[in-house]
Amino acid sequence: SPRLSAIAAVTGYKTNTPAMDFSETPMQDLFCANVFSKKVMQERLPKPVYKSLVKTIESGEKLDPTVADAVASAMKDWALSKGATHYAHVFYPLTGATAEKHDSFLSPDGEGGSIAEFSGSQLIQGEPDGSSFPTGGIRQTFEARGYTIWDVTSPAYILENPNGTTLCIPTAFVSWTGEALDKKTPVLRSMQALNKQAQRILKLFGHDDGAFVASTAGPEQEYFLIDRHFYFARPDLVNAGRTLFGAKPPKGQEFDDHYFGAIPERVLAFMLESERELFKLGIPVKTRHNEVAPGQYEIAPMFESANLATDHQQLLMTTLKRLAEKHGMTCLMHEKPFAGVNGSGKHVNWSLGSRSQGNLLDPGDTPHENAQFLVFCAAVIRAVYKYQGLLRAVVATASNDHRLGANEAPPAIMSVFLGDQLTDVFEQIKAGGANSSIAKGTLTVGVDVLPPLPKDAGDRNRTSPFAFTGNRFEFRAVGSNQSIAGPLVAMNTIIAESVDYCATQLEAATDGTPESLHSAIQVLLTEIMNECSSVVFNGDGYSDAWHTEAAKLGLLNMKSTPDALPYLQTPEVAELFQKYGVLSGRELESRLETYLEQYCMSINVEAKLTYNMAKTMIFPAAIRYQNELAATCTNLKMLGYDFDTDTLDEMTSLVKQLQDNVTLLQKKMDDAVGGGLIEHAKHCGEVVLPAMNAVREVADELEGIVADDIWPLPKYQEMLFIK
Ligand code: ADP
Ligand code: MG
Incomplete structure (x- = not known):
């Protein structure tokens, strides 16, 4: 079987890449x-x-x-x-x-x-x-x-x-x-928009040197590596990037023994070579480690200006794929290549700063610097609150749907994690009300210095989609296979809008003295927190309690791509992008249309693959085994043995179910769907996808019964553990 020859080839793997001499050319x-x-x-x-x-x-x-x-x-x-x-x-x-x-x-x-x-x-x-x-x-x-x-x-x-x-x-x-x-043009435009608005805040604080305020991005890329022989024995991986079949392995990730464990030699060789190549291209890769799932890894470069980071991220993805091949492996960037095992994301760390002012999301050492930090930070909170829907829409893809909301990735509800200390600061400001006198338990902008905020991993919350991590925000809902351009355009633009709002309020309320500026900030921040603090959440984002609470708070929870993408059609999004010159109405529409089409195409390809593989690989294996069982039963009966036909019965019933579910899938694929692209996408997500899952369920059950030597597809434990 192709599966057994793949295993033989993998276990016989010998490297054909000559060892590199690192002392020859130092890093x-x-x-x-x-x-x-x-x-x-x-x-x-x-x-x-x-x-x-x-x-x-x-x-x-x-x-x-x-x-x-x-x-x-x-x-x-x-x-x-x-x-x-x-x-x-x-x-x-x-x-x-x-x-x-x-x-x-x-x-x-x-x-x-x-x-x-x-x-x-x-x-x-x-x-x-x-x-x-x-x-x-x-x-x-x-x-x-x-x-x-x-x-x-x-x-x-x-x-x-x-x-x-x-x-x-x-x-x-x-x-x-x-x-x-x-994808590049809007990134450049959104960076211009953010710079323009950020300059106004800096000017209020007396920093009008005009140095360009760039948004910065540091994307952490997760990916899987499997041997190429397994990859080519799986039409689903080749054509859809994920396994459409496959029973859970007896040993999954429950031992957590892969996480930060020693990196296997062959993988390390691949990493060393990739890093060398990336270095030559000026991509400052910094960290590498194993991830939670077996066979899963992460690579993260140092942050750069958003535009450059976006181009470098694309180059990083193609480089990893190319070099994995050279080392006899395939690099899977799909968000969920293996069901029941953690998926891959791309955490996009985001901040803004200039050459002269440094990182504007770094809390300062003086009350004055802190005041400026608080304004930018509040602007981000307000932006996430006001444009939750947009942030959700820009991470909506067929493949990311398998990850978001599963217990391994942020939920589809957008919220901001601030950490206890910063939350406390904003709570105090909120409680301080409009007057700037120092009431008990309140903090006065421009007078009090913030306590040093923790920058270490201790104060982390891995369940939050949008987390403050000491000097930047980390947008964790982005999919591993996505370009980071869309998410960056959204972040830059919504924050530009928020910074614009803040600047307008402050400019109107201040007479140019630091005192008047600080009391204006106090008023502004109180107002923002009164309006937007429901989006701040420091608890467990995976919990059911949060889903209930978020619904009560009125936060959006758009579970799937067909729910989320149409949000791009709302007037507030069109106005936002037009006002800041990032996307015209037509440009925005064209994106909605393209992404909906991509969603439908992905599901259609997967549905066809499911159908073909079930018919031509799984069904034949099942009936071969069924036949074997039937022959055994006939022989035993002829010899006069008395016995139960449990396994044969089970096989027969599963084979029947498989056939029924495949027929049903075919029907759903052929359904005539009226309406436009949104209706089509909904049909794909709500009708075709469940029909595919029904086929898979039976097939995965069969995998646990059919004789191992007949099963055609490499199994999860083989793909994940043999290298
Ligand atoms: P962790 O896994 O703990 O979140 P990593 O070290 O893997 O941390 O990744 C952190 C990422 O954040 C790096 O890419 C880093 O360069 C980036 N980063 C740090 N400071 C900033 C900043 N000011 N703006 C954008 N990204 C930043
Ligand atoms: Mg991170």
């Missing part, structure tokens, strides 16, 4: 080795060009197009020196994947030779044939023109391949009418 020499970094630019660009470019990168100033030719020429020379033959505009379509269009540097010179060419206009703009990327109705195929536009703020890099290297240029992807067809 610090590798960092950014393949990046057209500031250092390289400084070396290779004329001084004024370099200066102008850095201004654009660091302060968000408009790019001076006249520098493009000089930059392109330097970039080309640098790339050729690294052996590059091609350049590629890299862009990020709404599928969440990374797309590239490669062009050769070489042009024929008309004399039978060729010259390497790369002009400023080729650097700035490209025109990929992107007609088959989803655009949610923005672009018809007949007007397929889409442009890629150089993003100066994300450095170009070299991607190595044993057979040649490519210069990669991160770009935004827009339609010929200027609408964003990608």
Whole structure:
């Protein structure tokens, strides 16, 4: 059986990747080795060009197009020196994947030779044939023109391949009418919006140096590794990224013996090589460890500016996948590859800060600094409260639905964890009311210094979807397979709106003196906490009690993607994105449409796979075994033995159920569904998915009965434990 030969191949695995000599090139020499970094630019660009470019990168100033030719020429020379033959505009379509269009540097010179060419206009703009990327109705195929536009703020890099290297240029992807067809453009726009509003608060505090306030992101990526032989013996993994069948293994994760345990040698070899590659690309990976589930791991880079972190995150995912293959494994990024075993998330750590002011979510040492911290922190709380629905919608995918709300990941209810001390601070401010006198048990903004807030893992709450962790917020509901762009766009924009609100209130109420500012802040914070504190929750987010309580508090609880995505249609979301110039009405609609389509497609593919695998793999195995049992019974009877036919009866009944459930699934798949995409999505989630689960239930039961040597699919314990 394919399963048994897979096991044989796995246990006979011998590495074919030569050992690496780490002393040859030390890690610090590798960092950014393949990046057209500031250092390289400084070396290779004329001084004024370099200066102008850095201004654009660091302060968000408009790019001076006249520098493009000089930059392109330097970039080309640098790339050729690294052996590059091609350049590629890299862009990020709404599928969440990374797309590239490669062009050769070489042009024929008309004399039978060729010259390497790369002009400023080729650097700035490209025109990929992107007609088959989803655009949610923005672009018809007949007007397929889409442009890629150089993003100066994300450095170009070299991607190595044993057979040649490519210069990669991160770009935004827009339609010929200027609408964003990608995930990057809104990130850049939302960062601009946040900067603009944050400057107003900083100005009130006397910090008007204008240094760009960037949102920062540090994404922690969880993933599974399994041997490639198992992967290819499972059509469900190959086509859907998750197992659609598979009984729970006798030994799961209950021993917690994998968590932070020693990393297996083969996995470590993979990690070491990946980290080396990522370092060359300037991705500052920092931590690695085993995760809770067997076969599950985590990698986290140091935080960077949100846009760069987003591009790096995409690059990290493709690098891990590529190198896992090299080490004979497959890297599974799906949120729930194995039912009954913990799934994978991507915790997105978020903050905002500038070069001159540092991290704005770092509580300060003086009352004045604290006041500023409290304003930004309250703005975040208000944003989560007001736009819970949006935060839920941007993590809504078919695959993440299997994780959210299961007892391993945050619930679908959005709440903020502040920790006891900070909660106490805000409670005191709330109790202090509008007057700024020091009442008992209240804290006065601008007078009291906050107690130092714990930054260690002690004061952590792993069940909260949105947790303050000492100097940043951690959005934990993001799925492991997702681009972090969507969640970052949502966070940046809702917080920009909140900061705008705070700035407007404070500007109106202050006369410019610190006293008037502080009393205005006191009033503002009290008001915000009175309105929004129901979203603050420090308890166990997995508990039923919280679900009941949250419902009483009126917090949203959108359980599935078809519930959550339509929230993008609400007027408040459209207004929000329009007001801050992040997404036009049409751009927003196109995203809703694309994501609903993706949801339906995912479920449809899974349903077809379930049907096919049940029919062509599981049913045949079942009847083979049934036949064996029947033959045994017949023989025994002929010999005159008296016995029960329990197992045969059970098999026969399960085989019948399997057939019935498969037929039912087929029917549900063929149901004519009226209405629009939302109705289709609902049908997928509420009718097709349960029908798939019903097939799986019977199949998983059969897995526990059918003779082991006949069972065709690698079993959970094999995939998770044999490496
Ligand atoms: P844990 O698993 O305890 O949450 P990790 O060390 O795995 O912690 O990940 C923490 C992440 O938070 C890292 O990526 C780190 O760079 C990031 N981070 C730290 N400070 C900030 C900040 N100011 N803004 C955004 N991310 C940050
Ligand atoms: Mg974390």
